[in-house]
Amino acid sequence: MRIFITGAGGFIAGSLLKQAPPDCEICAQTRGLPLWAREGLRWWRADPCDPSEMTAVLTEARPQAILHTAALANIDYCEQHPDEARAVNVEVTGTVAEYAANSGAKLVFLSTDNVFDGERGLYQEHDPPSPIHVYGETKSEAEALVTALPNGVVARVAVVTGLPALGRGNSFLAWMLRKLEAGEEVGVPANEIRTSIDAITVARALLELAGNDFSGIIHLAGNDRLNRFEMVQRIALRLGYDPALIVSNDPTVLPGRAPRPMDISLDNQLARRVLRTPMLGLEAALALITENRGDVSPRE
Numbered sequence: 494m495r496i497f498i499t500g501a502g503g504f505i506a507g508s509l510l511k512q513a514p515p516d517c518e519i520c521a522q523t524r525g526l527p528l529w530a531r532e533g534l535r536w537w538r539a540d541p542c543d544p545s546e547m548t549a550v551l552t553e554a555r556p557q558a559i560l561h562t563a564a565l566a567n568i569d570y571c572e573q574h575p576d577e578a579r580a581v582n583v584e585v586t587g588t589v590a591e592y593a594a595n596s597g598a599k600l601v602f603l604s605t606d607n608v609f610d611g612e613r614g615l616y617q618e619h620d621p622p623s624p625i626h627v628y629g630e631t632k633s634e635a636e637a638l639v640t641a642l643p644n645g646v647v648a649r650v651a652v653v654t655g656l657p658a659l660g661r662g663n664s665f666l667a668w669m670l671r672k673l674e675a676g677e678e679v680g681v682p683a684n685e686i687r688t689s690i691d692a693i694t695v696a697r698a699l700l701e702l703a704g705n706d707f708s709g710i711i712h713l714a715g716n717d718r719l720n721r722f723e724m725v726q727r728i729a730l731r732l733g734y735d736p737a738l739i740v741s742n743d744p745t746v747l748p749g750r751a752p753r754p755m756d757i758s759l760d761n762q763l764a765r766r767v768l769r770t771p772m773l774g775l776e777a778a779l780a781l782i783t784e785n786r787g788d789v790s791p792r793e
């Protein structure tokens with residue numbers, strides 16, 4: 494099986510590269526430098542925003558499946574730069590979807606729980622998107638390009654917990670551990686409810702989706718529905734930090750912060766039914782993270 498990963502320098506992509514079985518050929522597209530070497534892994538340096546460059550790379554790579562992770566995933570940045578957000582999150586998905594349509598390659602697109610407005614929670618796959626910020630709007634627009642494909646998959650991913658397996662990327666946990674290590678407080682809102690998933694489980698599920706015959710929308714989310722304050726307190730405690738350093742804040746007073754949906758917990762029953770990869774509760778997810786990364790072992 495040959496899989497093409499877009500945005501391979503990112504957080505979730507790093508986990509995909511590490512979790513891919515050794516017999517899986519990986520074509521990794523990045524704008525940066527190769528981050529890792531192993532047999533069957535080839536890096537392609539390309540700008541996904543240049544449609545002809547991206548299509549040429551895909552055509553040369555001839556993948557059976559594409560895991561499209563490349564995106565502008567910073568909600569506040571997207572709010573302040575809507576044209577750039579649309580160019581990366583929608584137009585690049587259009588380029589990749591067109592290649593998939595012409596070649597027959599399976600396309601697995603990483604979407605988000607942030608396509609929902611958060612007024613209700615426990616969203617199911619058939620619930621209509623109702624985004625309240627630019628990031629959510631762009632991901633929702635991109636979803637429509639992928640669901641139009643006969644073998645397109647929209648994987649709506651909940652907030653991801655974990656440390657970057659390679660490179661840097663967009664890891665909340667890495668940022669939080671740096672603060673806790675320095676004895677600094679970490680402020681998180683108590684009114685935002687999420688069903689977080691760990692980076693290892695999400696990578697395993699995405700790789701499974703690349704290789705199986707599922708198409709359509711699927712929610713990849715953990716089994717525990719928690720507010721972010723409680724979730725982060727439990728993570729700090731599990732990793733041996735003082736939970737008193739986790740403080741509840743009011744996000745509406747933070748300058749430059751885009752609005753956030755309140756309860757975008759995802760119902761993961763479909764994933765639990767159709768995937769071999771188990772969806773986990775927070776404790777099991779943290780055990781998996783600590784088993785796989787020596788540097789996040791619980792402190793003495």
Ligand SMILES: NC(=O)c1ccc[n+]([C@@H]2O[C@H](COP(=O)([O-])OP(=O)(O)OC[C@H]3O[C@@H](n4cnc5c(N)ncnc54)[C@H](OP(=O)(O)O)[C@@H]3O)[C@@H](O)[C@H]2O)c1
Pocket residue numbers: 499500501502503504505506522523524525540541542561562563564565566581603604605606649650651652653654661662663664
């Ligand atoms: N992390 C989460 O909690 C979470 C939750 C739900 C959904 N998602 C989705 O999962 C995907 C991966 O997220 P992530 O957390 O791994 O994000 P990330 O660490 O920021 O990685 C995204 C990658 O996209 C590429 N990229 C970023 N800006 C770009 C630009 N202007 N032009 C072209 N390529 C650009 C970069 O790849 P290169 O550096 O290799 O070029 C970057 O490393 C995204 O689609 C995101 O929407 C993430």
